[in-house]
Amino acid sequence: MANTINLNRKNTYITIWLYLSLFLVFLLIFIGGLTRLTESGLSITSWELFSGILPPLNEKQWQNYFSLYKQIPQYKEINLGMSMAEFKYIFWWEYIHRLLARLAALAFVLPFIYFLVKKFFSFKQIVLYSIISLLFFFQGFLxxxxxxxxxxxxxxxxxxxLSTHLLGGQIILALIFYSxxxxNVNKIYLNFYSYLVLSFLIIVFFQIVIGAFVSGLDAAKLYQTWPLMNGYFVPExxxxxxxxxxxxxxSASHVQFLHRVVAYFTAFIFVFIFYLLLKNKIVNSKYLLIVLFAITFQILLGIFVLISGYKIYLASLHQLGSIFLVFSIIYLFYQVSISQK
Structure with missing residues (x-):
């Protein structure tokens, strides 16, 4: 009886740990996206791995941060004459993003070390969680x-x-969700269909990278029309x-065109996967429909981002939609991999 209680308690602790980590990384990517969209990422010009835990607490400290920002090209060429209030706005986005990154890393790594000492994990789990822990530290460097x-x-x-940093965050989130x-799955049945879904996930990750190119180059501010790009499928x-x-x-034009084409290609490929898995009765159709909905939602959001004139809230939703899409594909992979068909 005591062993059962201890086992249930152990599982509860691990479940809370994983879901909390999942939430924090999700929130981190969300805030990171807004930090990019508000062009706040350069407001803190030094790494401050330990010293930057506390924000500026007096006017002198604020002036110090602002004076450092005034020395970089972004201020001199774009934000010349920015007021202290305007600087504080971009500062807080970057500060919250960095603070949340520290919190997410510690919330994952410290409990992992504790559980490791208590011998809560199998060898495979130790390997997986060690990889995730290393990725957290690598993300800080990136x-x-x-x-x-x-x-x-x-x-x-x-x-x-930027794209490498975003992809790293998405991979960490995907691995936590996978874990x-x-x-508690004892047997995984990897087959052709499992690898097909994984291959599709790689295509989606590639599209996320191209999407980061679009964000980094502000490419969505060009060709704000759909389905054509100012009257052409391939602009001049x-x-x-x-x-x-x-x-x-x-090139902003090339990157936006590529992002559009890969989106169409991704949808086409999944229709083929949908047909194949449904025809061979590999999984319940509802799991396929979830992925199809996520893809459709992403494409529609991408279109709305363009035709709205690049509204920040739509662009942020578009990034969150990519997380939902990745989750839905991993869940489909899960369903395919526990099926014996």
Whole structure:
């Protein structure tokens, strides 16, 4: 009886830990998206791994942060003459994002170490949770590496580094969600359909990366029409052969066109997967419909972001929609992998 109580208590602790971590990382990505959309990411110009835990507490500290911001190109070329009140607005977004990042990392890593000492995990769980822990620390480095790219010559962060940082956050979130689903699964049946769903997830991650390019280059401020791009499927300043050149991925026009095309391709591929899984009765159709809804919702949000003139709240919803889409695909993978068909 005592062993049963202890086992239930252990499972309860682990469940709370995983769901809390999932929520914090979700919130972190949400705030991170708003930090980018409000162009607040360069307001704190040093890493401040430990010293930046407390915000400015007096006017002198505020002036110090503001004076450091005034030295970077973003202020000199875009925000020259910004008031202290305007600076505080962008500062708080970046500060909250950094504070939440610390909290999310500690909320995952510290309980993991405790549970590890208590021998709560199997070997496979130890490996998985160790990878997630390392990814948290790597994300911190990527965040600073991203910010650093906008402090010397550029007025914004590198969209390549931005996409890597976002992808890292999405992968951490996906792995935590995966661990929640599979924690008590004794047998996994990996087959052709499992790998097909995983391949589709990789395509979606690629689309998320392209979406980060769009955000980093403010590409959604161009061609705010749909279904055509100012009357053309392929706009006049986009040349397909140039996609073989890395410079095209720094072109707002090329990146927006690619993001549109990959969205259509993603929808087409899933229709094929939907048909295949339904025809062979691999999973219940409701799990397929969830993914189909998530894809449709994402495409519609992307369209609304464009035709609305790039409203921040729609762009933020579009990013959150990508999380819902990733979750729905992982859940589909879960259903396929526990099926013996």
């Amino acid at each position: 965040g600073w590496y991203m910010v650093k790219s906008g402090l010397v010559t550029n007025t914004d962060v590198s969209h390549f580094r 929640i689903l599979f924690r 300043d986009v040349f397909i052969k140039e996609f073989l050149n890395s410079e095209s991925y720094s």
